[in-house]
Amino acid sequence: MKKDRLKKLAGDKRFIPGIYNYCDRWCERCPQTSHCLNFSLSEEEFSDPETQDIQNEAFWKKLSGIFGETLELLKEAAKEWGVDLDTLDSTDDIEKMKAKGEAAENHLLCRAAKKYAEMVKDWVDEKETLFFETAAAARDGVDLDEAVEVIRWYQYFICAKITRAVRGKIDEEEERDDEFPSDSDGSAKIALIAMDRSIAAWAMIRHYDTYGAEAVVDIIAFLDGLRQAVEKTFPRARSFVRPGFESFDLNG
Numbered sequence: 001m002k003k004d005r006l007k008k009l010a011g012d013k014r015f016i017p018g019i020y021n022y023c024d025r026w027c028e029r030c031p032q033t034s035h036c037l038n039f040s041l042s043e044e045e046f047s048d049p050e051t052q053d054i055q056n057e058a059f060w061k062k063l064s065g066i067f068g069e070t071l072e073l074l075k076e077a078a079k080e081w082g083v084d085l086d087t088l089d090s091t092d093d094i095e096k097m098k099a100k101g102e103a104a105e106n107h108l109l110c111r112a113a114k115k116y117a118e119m120v121k122d123w124v125d126e127k128e129t130l131f132f133e134t135a136a137a138a139r140d141g142v143d144l145d146e147a148v149e150v151i152r153w154y155q156y157f158i159c160a161k162i163t164r165a166v167r168g169k170i171d172e173e174e175e176r177d178d179e180f181p182s183d184s185d186g187s188a189k190i191a192l193i194a195m196d197r198s199i200a201a202w203a204m205i206r207h208y209d210t211y212g213a214e215a216v217v218d219i220i221a222f223l224d225g226l227r228q229a230v231e232k233t234f235p236r237a238r239s240f241v242r243p244g245f246e247s248f249d250l251n252g
Protein backbone atom coordinates (compact mmCIF):
# COMPACT_ATOMS: atom_id res chain seq x y z
CA MET A 1 0.00 0.00 0.00
CA LYS A 2 1.29 3.42 -0.95
CA LYS A 3 1.90 6.07 1.71
CA ASP A 4 -0.60 8.46 0.08
CA ARG A 5 -3.32 5.80 0.10
CA LEU A 6 -2.66 5.18 3.80
CA LYS A 7 -2.82 8.91 4.50
CA LYS A 8 -6.10 9.20 2.59
CA LEU A 9 -7.64 6.31 4.48
CA ALA A 10 -6.49 7.72 7.82
CA GLY A 11 -8.33 10.97 7.02
CA ASP A 12 -11.54 9.24 5.89
CA LYS A 13 -14.49 10.53 7.96
CA ARG A 14 -16.06 7.06 7.98
CA PHE A 15 -13.48 5.92 10.47
CA ILE A 16 -13.73 6.65 14.17
CA PRO A 17 -10.34 7.79 15.44
CA GLY A 18 -8.81 5.37 17.93
CA ILE A 19 -11.75 2.94 17.89
CA TYR A 20 -9.33 -0.01 17.90
CA ASN A 21 -7.53 1.20 21.03
CA TYR A 22 -10.13 -0.04 23.49
CA CYS A 23 -11.91 -2.80 21.57
CA ASP A 24 -11.58 -6.51 22.24
CA ARG A 25 -9.96 -7.29 18.86
CA TRP A 26 -12.72 -9.74 18.08
CA CYS A 27 -13.36 -8.38 14.58
CA GLU A 28 -15.64 -11.28 13.64
CA ARG A 29 -18.06 -10.19 16.36
CA CYS A 30 -17.48 -6.45 16.16
CA PRO A 31 -20.50 -4.22 15.42
CA GLN A 32 -18.25 -1.38 14.22
CA THR A 33 -16.10 -2.88 11.46
CA SER A 34 -17.29 -0.28 8.93
CA HIS A 35 -15.92 2.49 11.15
CA CYS A 36 -12.58 0.86 11.89
CA LEU A 37 -9.48 1.83 9.92
CA ASN A 38 -7.62 -1.23 11.20
CA PHE A 39 -10.31 -3.56 9.90
CA SER A 40 -10.53 -1.77 6.58
CA LEU A 41 -6.77 -1.92 6.13
CA SER A 42 -6.60 -5.64 6.78
CA GLU A 43 -9.56 -6.31 4.47
CA GLU A 44 -8.04 -4.23 1.72
CA GLU A 45 -4.58 -5.70 2.06
CA PHE A 46 -5.26 -9.31 2.83
CA SER A 47 -8.51 -10.10 1.03
CA ASP A 48 -7.23 -12.32 -1.76
CA PRO A 49 -7.02 -16.03 -0.88
CA GLU A 50 -3.27 -16.18 -1.19
CA THR A 51 -2.62 -13.48 1.36
CA GLN A 52 -5.24 -14.88 3.75
CA ASP A 53 -2.81 -17.56 4.74
CA ILE A 54 -0.82 -16.35 7.68
CA GLN A 55 2.01 -18.67 6.74
CA ASN A 56 2.26 -17.17 3.31
CA GLU A 57 5.36 -15.19 2.61
CA ALA A 58 3.28 -12.56 0.82
CA PHE A 59 1.45 -11.86 4.08
CA TRP A 60 4.61 -10.95 5.96
CA LYS A 61 5.96 -8.95 3.04
CA LYS A 62 2.80 -6.88 2.91
CA LEU A 63 2.79 -6.44 6.66
CA SER A 64 6.35 -5.23 6.60
CA GLY A 65 5.41 -2.84 3.73
CA ILE A 66 2.60 -1.34 5.83
CA PHE A 67 4.94 -1.08 8.80
CA GLY A 68 7.51 0.82 6.70
CA GLU A 69 4.89 3.23 5.34
CA THR A 70 3.44 3.80 8.80
CA LEU A 71 6.87 4.50 10.23
CA GLU A 72 7.48 7.09 7.54
CA LEU A 73 4.14 8.76 8.30
CA LEU A 74 5.01 8.72 12.00
CA LYS A 75 8.36 10.37 11.35
CA GLU A 76 6.68 13.05 9.23
CA ALA A 77 4.13 13.75 11.97
CA ALA A 78 6.84 13.81 14.66
CA LYS A 79 8.80 16.35 12.62
CA GLU A 80 5.69 18.55 12.35
CA TRP A 81 5.22 18.36 16.13
CA GLY A 82 8.88 19.10 16.81
CA VAL A 83 9.56 15.67 18.35
CA ASP A 84 12.93 14.03 17.71
CA LEU A 85 12.20 10.29 17.66
CA ASP A 86 15.91 9.42 17.65
CA THR A 87 16.52 10.88 21.12
CA LEU A 88 13.65 9.08 22.83
CA ASP A 89 15.34 5.75 23.48
CA SER A 90 18.39 6.63 25.55
CA THR A 91 19.85 3.85 27.74
CA ASP A 92 18.25 5.54 30.76
CA ASP A 93 14.83 5.54 29.12
CA ILE A 94 15.15 1.88 28.17
CA GLU A 95 16.17 0.90 31.73
CA LYS A 96 13.28 2.91 33.15
CA MET A 97 10.83 1.31 30.74
CA LYS A 98 12.14 -2.14 31.62
CA ALA A 99 11.73 -1.47 35.35
CA LYS A 100 8.18 -0.22 34.85
CA GLY A 101 7.34 -3.27 32.74
CA GLU A 102 8.62 -5.57 35.48
CA ALA A 103 6.73 -3.62 38.16
CA ALA A 104 3.52 -4.03 36.14
CA GLU A 105 4.05 -7.75 35.60
CA ASN A 106 4.62 -8.30 39.31
CA HIS A 107 1.55 -6.31 40.31
CA LEU A 108 -1.01 -8.36 42.21
CA LEU A 109 -3.74 -7.72 39.60
CA CYS A 110 -1.52 -8.96 36.76
CA ARG A 111 -0.48 -12.04 38.68
CA ALA A 112 -4.12 -12.79 39.47
CA ALA A 113 -5.10 -12.32 35.81
CA LYS A 114 -2.34 -14.73 34.78
CA LYS A 115 -3.61 -17.20 37.36
CA TYR A 116 -7.10 -16.92 35.89
CA ALA A 117 -5.74 -17.79 32.41
CA GLU A 118 -4.06 -20.86 33.94
CA MET A 119 -7.29 -21.88 35.68
CA VAL A 120 -9.08 -21.76 32.32
CA LYS A 121 -6.34 -23.86 30.72
CA ASP A 122 -6.56 -26.47 33.50
CA TRP A 123 -10.33 -26.59 33.19
CA VAL A 124 -10.16 -27.02 29.40
CA ASP A 125 -7.45 -29.72 29.70
CA GLU A 126 -9.44 -31.62 32.28
CA LYS A 127 -12.82 -31.24 30.68
CA GLU A 128 -11.81 -32.20 27.12
CA THR A 129 -15.42 -32.18 25.94
CA LEU A 130 -18.79 -30.81 27.01
CA PHE A 131 -20.64 -33.21 24.75
CA PHE A 132 -23.54 -34.10 27.06
CA GLU A 133 -23.83 -30.60 28.51
CA THR A 134 -23.86 -29.09 24.99
CA ALA A 135 -26.63 -31.45 23.92
CA ALA A 136 -28.70 -30.61 27.01
CA ALA A 137 -28.17 -26.88 26.43
CA ALA A 138 -29.11 -27.21 22.74
CA ARG A 139 -32.45 -28.69 23.79
CA ASP A 140 -33.06 -25.38 25.63
CA GLY A 141 -31.92 -23.38 22.60
CA VAL A 142 -28.63 -22.45 24.31
CA ASP A 143 -25.32 -22.70 22.42
CA LEU A 144 -22.70 -23.79 24.94
CA ASP A 145 -19.98 -23.77 22.29
CA GLU A 146 -20.42 -20.02 22.08
CA ALA A 147 -19.95 -19.71 25.84
CA VAL A 148 -16.68 -21.65 25.57
CA GLU A 149 -15.64 -19.48 22.61
CA VAL A 150 -16.18 -16.33 24.69
CA ILE A 151 -14.13 -17.74 27.57
CA ARG A 152 -11.28 -18.79 25.27
CA TRP A 153 -11.24 -15.45 23.44
CA TYR A 154 -10.79 -13.52 26.66
CA GLN A 155 -8.64 -16.08 28.51
CA TYR A 156 -5.35 -14.23 27.86
CA PHE A 157 -6.84 -10.95 26.71
CA ILE A 158 -7.88 -10.06 30.29
CA CYS A 159 -4.32 -10.38 31.53
CA ALA A 160 -2.93 -8.38 28.60
CA LYS A 161 -5.35 -5.51 29.17
CA ILE A 162 -4.94 -5.46 32.94
CA THR A 163 -1.16 -5.38 32.49
CA ARG A 164 -1.51 -2.48 30.07
CA ALA A 165 -3.79 -0.66 32.52
CA VAL A 166 -1.40 -1.17 35.44
CA ARG A 167 1.57 -0.14 33.31
CA GLY A 168 -0.33 2.98 32.19
CA LYS A 169 -1.16 3.84 35.78
CA ILE A 170 2.51 3.69 36.72
CA ASP A 171 3.31 6.11 33.86
CA GLU A 172 0.40 8.39 34.70
CA GLU A 173 1.45 8.66 38.33
CA GLU A 174 4.62 10.34 37.00
CA GLU A 175 2.95 12.52 34.39
CA ARG A 176 -0.63 13.06 35.51
CA ASP A 177 -2.76 14.97 33.00
CA ASP A 178 -6.41 15.20 34.04
CA GLU A 179 -7.35 17.02 30.85
CA PHE A 180 -7.47 13.84 28.77
CA PRO A 181 -9.23 10.55 29.51
CA SER A 182 -6.60 8.17 30.79
CA ASP A 183 -5.41 5.25 28.71
CA SER A 184 -5.17 3.10 31.83
CA ASP A 185 -8.90 3.60 32.52
CA GLY A 186 -9.68 2.66 28.90
CA SER A 187 -7.62 -0.52 29.14
CA ALA A 188 -9.15 -1.36 32.52
CA LYS A 189 -12.61 -0.83 31.04
CA ILE A 190 -12.15 -3.32 28.20
CA ALA A 191 -10.67 -5.78 30.71
CA LEU A 192 -13.78 -5.32 32.88
CA ILE A 193 -16.07 -5.89 29.89
CA ALA A 194 -14.12 -9.05 29.03
CA MET A 195 -14.55 -10.23 32.63
CA ASP A 196 -18.29 -9.43 32.65
CA ARG A 197 -18.77 -11.45 29.46
CA SER A 198 -16.59 -14.30 30.67
CA ILE A 199 -18.50 -14.52 33.95
CA ALA A 200 -21.80 -14.63 32.03
CA ALA A 201 -20.37 -17.41 29.81
CA TRP A 202 -19.15 -19.36 32.87
CA ALA A 203 -22.61 -19.01 34.44
CA MET A 204 -24.11 -20.68 31.34
CA ILE A 205 -21.63 -23.54 31.64
CA ARG A 206 -22.27 -23.83 35.35
CA HIS A 207 -25.97 -24.24 34.62
CA TYR A 208 -25.42 -27.31 32.45
CA ASP A 209 -22.20 -28.72 33.86
CA THR A 210 -23.62 -30.22 37.02
CA TYR A 211 -20.79 -32.74 37.53
CA GLY A 212 -18.00 -30.18 37.39
CA ALA A 213 -19.98 -27.45 39.15
CA GLU A 214 -17.48 -26.96 41.98
CA ALA A 215 -14.56 -26.17 39.66
CA VAL A 216 -16.66 -23.76 37.63
CA VAL A 217 -17.94 -21.98 40.73
CA ASP A 218 -14.34 -21.58 41.95
CA ILE A 219 -13.36 -20.00 38.64
CA ILE A 220 -16.36 -17.65 38.69
CA ALA A 221 -15.57 -16.60 42.27
CA PHE A 222 -11.92 -16.00 41.40
CA LEU A 223 -12.76 -13.96 38.31
CA ASP A 224 -15.38 -11.96 40.17
CA GLY A 225 -12.79 -11.15 42.87
CA LEU A 226 -10.39 -9.98 40.17
CA ARG A 227 -13.12 -7.88 38.58
CA GLN A 228 -13.86 -6.15 41.89
CA ALA A 229 -10.16 -5.53 42.52
CA VAL A 230 -9.81 -3.91 39.06
CA GLU A 231 -12.85 -1.72 39.74
CA LYS A 232 -11.32 -0.61 43.02
CA THR A 233 -7.92 0.13 41.49
CA PHE A 234 -9.45 1.96 38.52
CA PRO A 235 -12.56 3.65 39.94
CA ARG A 236 -13.09 5.72 36.77
CA ALA A 237 -12.79 2.82 34.35
CA ARG A 238 -16.49 1.96 34.14
CA SER A 239 -17.33 5.52 33.08
CA PHE A 240 -14.57 5.70 30.45
CA VAL A 241 -16.15 6.34 27.04
CA ARG A 242 -14.60 4.09 24.39
CA PRO A 243 -14.67 5.79 20.98
CA GLY A 244 -17.25 4.14 18.76
CA PHE A 245 -18.68 1.83 21.39
CA GLU A 246 -20.23 3.80 24.22
CA SER A 247 -20.88 6.91 22.12
CA PHE A 248 -19.57 8.68 19.10
CA ASP A 249 -20.88 11.42 16.88
CA LEU A 250 -19.61 10.72 13.37
CA ASN A 251 -20.23 14.35 12.43
CA GLY A 252 -18.55 15.73 15.47
Ligand code: SF4
Pocket residue numbers: 019020023024025026027028030031032033036037038039
Ligand atom coordinates in the same frame (compact mmCIF):
# COMPACT_ATOMS: atom_id res chain seq x y z
S1 SF4 B 1 -12.77 -1.95 16.50
FE1 SF4 B 1 -13.78 -3.83 15.85
S2 SF4 B 1 -13.11 -4.15 13.75
FE2 SF4 B 1 -11.69 -2.68 14.69
S3 SF4 B 1 -9.97 -3.91 15.46
FE3 SF4 B 1 -11.46 -3.66 17.11
S4 SF4 B 1 -12.77 -5.48 17.00
FE4 SF4 B 1 -11.69 -5.31 15.04
